[in-house]
Amino acid sequence: MKLNCKRIDFEYTPGEEIFTFPEDTGLPFIFDVLEEELTENKEAMDIVGKMLDEAEALADKAKAVLKQVLSDETHKRYGTVSYFMEFHRDEVDPETAAALFPETDPVSLSFVEMVDYLNLKRFGSCMDEKMDQQEFILDFSFNPEVTDELMVVYFNLEKEVVEITHES
Template sequence: MKLNCKRIDFTYTPGEEIFNFPEESGLPFLFDVEGELTADSAAMDAVGEMLDEADRLAEKAKAAIKAALADEGSPYHDAVVFFMEFHRDDVGPDIAAELFPGTDPAKLSFAEMADFLRLKRFGSLVDSEMNQQVFILDLSFNPEITDELMVVYFDLNQEIFCITHES
């Protein structure tokens, strides 16, 4: 089957998981969809639509991370602060300089650091708790240096329903 997507020309096999590295898909990030969804044409249409919006969604994710940083009452505040503290204060000055080139990492605010996050994975799966299709965006400063991720979950309406720190 052909993915209905403007961003890439992509063919997949219904019922089989998609897991492609950038050099395979032509996308600048990992692309994966669980097999259950590839067998559902409506779900795959949603994948194509969301994939076309991936860059905008990544910007929306970064804005949500900044909002969580600014709001101590946010359920995501502590996770986002920990992620930023780790990358600015705990990795050491040489690594921090590699993560935030052209800056003095010690002088970066956490909100400024969020601008350095890049989309490293776009995925879709069926969330077991919600029993519906969701989209996952993994954001990283540089996956060649750190395996720590800010993971942002979107629903079918392109609304964020979870932000978490994973490694």
């Protein structure tokens, strides 16, 4: 089947997982659909194509939400997001911090400012088992060649952030 997407010409096999690297697709990030249930559902895959066309807009929205979380210490995800930032600014050695935040003094960066240094590294779709609903996953990293830590933002079909996690 052909993915209904303006941004890439992509063929997939219904009922098989999709996992691609940038050099395979021309996308600047990994693209995957790791649920056979989704790849065999044309409607779900049409939604994947539409959301993939909007990946950068979703990434911008995710960053705005991360900044909002960091601006509110009472937010339920504040601890997760602030720990991710603190680790990369304060817990790594100075050389690593310099590699993560080039052309700036990492110590002087606020957590909110650090969000601007995050890069979209993966765009994927899966099923949320609790809600039995398709969702979209955006993995962000400062620099995957330096750190394997990820800030992961989950979106629902309405393009609303439903979860934020820190993974490695």
